[in-house]
Each structure stands twice: as structure tokens, then as C-alpha cells.
Amino acid sequence: MPMEAHEIERLIKEHLPDAEVLIEALKGDGDHYAALVTSAAFAGKSRVQQHQLVYAALKGRMGGELHALALTTRLPGE
Amino acid sequence: MSEDVQSWIKDQVTTNDVVLFMKGTKEFPQCGFSGRVSQILNFLGVTYKDINVLADDGIRNGIKTYTNWPTIPQLYVKGEFIGGADIVSEMFQSGELQKFLTDKGVPTSKAA
Numbered sequence: 417m418p419m420e421a422h423e424i425e426r427l428i429k430e431h432l433p434d435a436e437v438l439i440e441a442l443k444g445d446g447d448h449y450a451a452l453v454t455s456a457a458f459a460g461k462s463r464v465q466q467h468q469l470v471y472a473a474l475k476g477r478m479g480g481e482l483h484a485l486a487l488t489t490r491l492p493g494e
Numbered sequence: 495m496s497e498d499v500q501s502w503i504k505d506q507v508t509t510n511d512v513v514l515f516m517k518g519t520k521e522f523p524q525c526g527f528s529g530r531v532s533q534i535l536n537f538l539g540v541t542y543k544d545i546n547v548l549a550d551d552g553i554r555n556g557i558k559t560y561t562n563w564p565t566i567p568q569l570y571v572k573g574e575f576i577g578g579a580d581i582v583s584e585m586f587q588s589g590e591l592q593k594f595l596t597d598k599g600v601p602t603s604k605a606a
Binding site: 463464467468471476478479480483484486487488 | 527558562563564565575576577578579580581584585
């Protein structure tokens with residue numbers, strides 16, 4: 417089930433209000449995206465924990481509806 | 495979730511130095527993300543065990559619960575979860591992965 421880019425962005429921002437979210441459609445099929453998420457909430461967390469925060473924001477869609485979301489996480493200023 | 499699957503997974507990641515849960519096999523990956531991680535490990539000359547989650551639904555679902563990580567591939571080194579395709583690629587590009595493997599005592603054919 418494809419998901420719109422703005423829906424991904426909305427879910428992430430709902431969970432991480434300070435987040436800057438850049439989403440790029442990789443194939444234009446609603447199913448392959450790359451996301452760059454910048455948030456202060458990632459401070460002091462390992463990469464795995466940072467990605468888990470974003471996955472939590474996506475409420476179970478990751479790995480299901482969203483098979484292909486290439487994810488990069490950054491701290492502000494990084 | 496079957497406890498048998500969880501203990502089987504635990505056994506795999508603790509008895510093998512490097513384990514990659516992936517879609518397909520290292521010879522024939524069936525997903526671009528799995529293929530990417532597999533290529534990186536091959537490039538580094540790391541010996542690893544590949545486990546094809548497509549061959550078993552119990553493992554495919556079990557591995558997602560094991561580390562609370564929703565996607566596949568998943569790379570484990572000495573029992574520790576390292577990450578999925580994005581994290582492994584990022585670590586590889588920065589040279590961090592090579593260093594990490596060396597520090598963990600995992601032989602690679604490429605110097606860190």
C-alpha cells in the first residue's frame with residue numbers, strides 16, 4: 417500500500433515536533449522514498465536508537481506499507 | 495511469537511561472529527537493501543552467515559521482534575545488532591564499519 421510523502425512527514429513531525437524532514441521520492445511509485453530527518457531528539461542516542469525513534473513515529477508502517485524508506489538521521493548542525 | 499524461534503535466533507547470533515538476516519541469499523539477494531549490505535560485507539572480505547528470511551515466515555517475523563527493528567536486512571556482529579542497510583552503508587562509507595569489525599576481532603581482507 418503506497419504512502420504519500422507528506423503523510424510520512426506528518427507522522428514523523430507528530431512524534432518529533434522539532435524535526436526537519438526532507439523526503440525524496442526515489443521512484444515516484446509511492447513506495448520508494450529516502451528521508452533525511454534532523455532532530456535534537458537524537459542527541460546522545462546510537463544510530464540504531466535514532467532510527468528506532470523514527471520507526472516508532474511511523475507507527476508500524478515501516479516494514480509493512482513502507483518497505484523502502486532509506487533513512488538518514490542527523491543532529492541539528494551536524 | 496514462538497519462543498523456539500527467539501531462542502533459535504539468539505543461538506545464531508551468538509554462535510556466529512557475523513550474521514546477516516536478509517531477503518534472499520548472499521549469492522542471490524532478493525531485495526536491493528539486502529543486496530547492498532551483502533555487497534559491503536563481500537567487499538570487506540568478511541566471513542558471515544546469511545539467513546534467508548524469505549525461506550521461513552517464523553524467522554521473518556521473529557527477527558523483527560528480536561531487536562524491535564521492523565525491516566530486513568539486519569546485521570549482527572558478535573551478538574550485537576549493528577543496524578539495517580542505511581546504518582551499515584553509512585558506517586561503511588565513513589570507514590567506521592571496517593574499524594568496528596577490526597576492534598571486534600572480526601577478520602576482514604581490507605585494512606581499516
